[in-house]
Amino acid sequence: MSLLVVGSIAFDSIQTPYGQVEEILGGSATFFSVTASWFTPVRVVAVVGDDFGEEHFRVFRERCIDTQGVERVPGRTFRWKGEYVGDMNQAHTLDTQLNVFEKFVPKIPASYLETEFLFLGNIDPVLQLNVRRALPKIRASALDTMNYWIKGMPEELAKVLASVEILVINEGEARMLSGHNNLKKAAESIRKLGPRFVVIKRGEHGATLFSPESIFTAPAYLLDEVHDPTGAGDTFAGGFIGHLARTGDLSDANLRRAVVYGSVMGSFAVEEFGLRRLLRLTPGEIEARYREIKSLTHFDA
Amino acid sequence: MSLLVVGSIAFDSIQTPYGQVEEILGGSATFFSVTASWFTPVRVVAVVGDDFGEEHFRVFRERCIDTQGVERVPGRTFRWKGEYVGDMNQAHTLDTQLNVFEKFVPKIPASYLETEFLFLGNIDPVLQLNVRRALPKIRASALDTMNYWIKGMPEELAKVLASVEILVINEGEARMLSGHNNLKKAAESIRKLGPRFVVIKRGEHGATLFSPESIFTAPAYLLDEVHDPTGAGDTFAGGFIGHLARTGDLSDANLRRAVVYGSVMGSFAVEEFGLRRLLRLTPGEIEARYREIKSLTHFDA
Numbered sequence: 190m191s192l193l194v195v196g197s198i199a200f201d202s203i204q205t206p207y208g209q210v211e212e213i214l215g216g217s218a219t220f221f222s223v224t225a226s227w228f229t230p231v232r233v234v235a236v237v238g239d240d241f242g243e244e245h246f247r248v249f250r251e252r253c254i255d256t257q258g259v260e261r262v263p264g265r266t267f268r269w270k271g272e273y274v275g276d277m278n279q280a281h282t283l284d285t286q287l288n289v290f291e292k293f294v295p296k297i298p299a300s301y302l303e304t305e306f307l308f309l310g311n312i313d314p315v316l317q318l319n320v321r322r323a324l325p326k327i328r329a330s331a332l333d334t335m336n337y338w339i340k341g342m343p344e345e346l347a348k349v350l351a352s353v354e355i356l357v358i359n360e361g362e363a364r365m366l367s368g369h370n371n372l373k374k375a376a377e378s379i380r381k382l383g384p385r386f387v388v389i390k391r392g393e394h395g396a397t398l399f400s401p402e403s404i405f406t407a408p409a410y411l412l413d414e415v416h417d418p419t420g421a422g423d424t425f426a427g428g429f430i431g432h433l434a435r436t437g438d439l440s441d442a443n444l445r446r447a448v449v450y451g452s453v454m455g456s457f458a459v460e461e462f463g464l465r466r467l468l469r470l471t472p473g474e475i476e477a478r479y480r481e482i483k484s485l486t487h488f489d490a
Numbered sequence: 491m492s493l494l495v496v497g498s499i500a501f502d503s504i505q506t507p508y509g510q511v512e513e514i515l516g517g518s519a520t521f522f523s524v525t526a527s528w529f530t531p532v533r534v535v536a537v538v539g540d541d542f543g544e545e546h547f548r549v550f551r552e553r554c555i556d557t558q559g560v561e562r563v564p565g566r567t568f569r570w571k572g573e574y575v576g577d578m579n580q581a582h583t584l585d586t587q588l589n590v591f592e593k594f595v596p597k598i599p600a601s602y603l604e605t606e607f608l609f610l611g612n613i614d615p616v617l618q619l620n621v622r623r624a625l626p627k628i629r630a631s632a633l634d635t636m637n638y639w640i641k642g643m644p645e646e647l648a649k650v651l652a653s654v655e656i657l658v659i660n661e662g663e664a665r666m667l668s669g670h671n672n673l674k675k676a677a678e679s680i681r682k683l684g685p686r687f688v689v690i691k692r693g694e695h696g697a698t699l700f701s702p703e704s705i706f707t708a709p710a711y712l713l714d715e716v717h718d719p720t721g722a723g724d725t726f727a728g729g730f731i732g733h734l735a736r737t738g739d740l741s742d743a744n745l746r747r748a749v750v751y752g753s754v755m756g757s758f759a760v761e762e763f764g765l766r767r768l769l770r771l772t773p774g775e776i777e778a779r780y781r782e783i784k785s786l787t788h789f790d791a
Binding site: 275276277364370371372373374391393394395397403404405406407408411412413414415442445446448449479480483484485486487488489490 | 576577578665671672673674675692694695696698704705706707708709712713714715716743746747749750780781784785786787788789790791
């Protein structure tokens with residue numbers, strides 16, 4: 190089934206202990222859509238500036254991602270500059286230039302209206318809600334958000350939370366949103382705000398799914414080297430929702446598989462800078478790593 | 491098979507958001523032995539002062555723990571005072587009085603010499619090595635240590651590391667000991683120092699076993715409330731090594747089961763202050779929680 194993502198497209202400049210890159214293609218909608226394109230047809234709604242060229246659109250097109258909803262306006266594309274040090278669990282933002290993203294108003298092309306799955310990337314909750322309302326035929330929608338909106342726009346965020354089936358959120362932000370330090374209590378309290386399913390991303394510690402029937406924890410795949418954590422969260426979401434859209438199955442057993450695909454894709458993302466590793470994957474590599482996570486967690490009852 | 495633990499017996503005063511207690515029975519040898527007693531016969535080598543009374547010895551005796559190796563000397567028993575705040579992942583030590591523990595020299599009773607499994611709790615590595623050498627018939631021994639010994643006595647620690655089969659260690663201390671931030675590299679480098687098996691405890695994120703054949707990750711059981719994290723690490727070790735000693739089986743599949751039993755026992759420990767929950771367990775509760783962790787991690791291949 191088709192999957193629509195609304196989010197950012199950016200040029201990222203990144204420094205890690207493994208090297209540095211200048212103005213490479215990034216942003217939540219980019220990481221999400223490239224990842225999900227390994228599972229299902231993907232459509233993007235985002236905004237770019239007039240410095241966003243044919244070579245950048247080609248990246249999406251080569252993954253058969255529909256970019257009809259990527260609006261190109263006068264000005265510069267969103268830019269982010271950051272670095273990772275030490276255990277690389279936290280990005281240190283050095284510079285953010287919102288540029289054309291500052292006045293982003295998502296516009297849904299008519300050809301997107303029949304989309305079945307929706308991912309609302311981490312943007313202003315008012316925009317997220319408008320997109321959700323513009324797509325009444327959506328079968329399941331998932332939301333990401335961050336501390337900035339949790340603190341700054343709690344009422345608007347509450348409205349969009351009440352309109353989605355799934356929340357995908359970081360551990361620290363789940364604590365902030367719920368006011369609970371305990372993860373189980375945090376998830377239970379968030380589920381009362383609307384989403385039937387809450388997926389808490391725990392970085393190198395994996396991810397935990399809280400659903401009406403059960404709790405499921407998947408570990409992160411252990412890598413020898415993490416070269417660049419940028420986009421890992423959106424890549425997780427791309428694998429998770431990509432698998433749900435591919436199968437159209439929202440059962441507890443399938444949501445568990447989806448969390449593992451999220452973990453698989455996140456582990457590929459961080460192996461190299463930016464999109465590099467995600468662009469040259471093979472379906473066989475994805476399935477092999479899925480089986481490796483199975484073996485990483487298997488024990489006899 | 492029989493299991494011997496060498497470590498501390500202490501009186502702990504603890505404050506957490508759920509309450510406070512004064513001078514309750516604690517210490518690494520205590521938490522370990524009470525936990526492991528649910529799996530196999532346990533023997534303790536430790537030291538206490540003359541303030542350690544019959545009512546304290548009774549706690550061990552009621553769990554059929556052999557205390558012949560608990561030496562009672564003039565003076566006060568080891569005391570520790572600490573508090574937990576916020577997310578309770580870190581104890582803040584308010585006071586430490588080593589008392590009779592300062593001059594602890596482990597003495598192995600003759601009746602202990604045939605012991606098959608050994609846990610060297612977190613004490614001076616010179617003492618750990620002496621105990622290891624005094625027990626040439628040991629089938630498998632496991633070691634715990636901490637930043638204090640890693641920084642202060644690296645050569646002595648290296649000797650004892652080379653003499654054990656298993657290291658059970660915290661995430662942060664594994665990084666410090668190996669000099670690697672990456673957990674996989676940290677464990678591989680520690681395995682080169684001696685232990686065939688390295689178990690890295692990750693607190694609320696579970697535990698990871700690095701063995702010659704594979705890597706295995708078990709999650710922590712998610713609780714609604716953590717009342718007192720004191721002793722969780724030694725309780726993990728008690729379940730882990732307790733299961734190994736009960737079965738006498740050092741296969742990869744059985745080590746995985748042992749890690750899950752460690753996680754099970756750690757989750758019980760933190761539900762109430764001190765030893766309370768561990769003392770009134772039932773074998774049925776232990777098995778039920780083992781199955782719950784199975785369901786928490788299960789997904790279809």
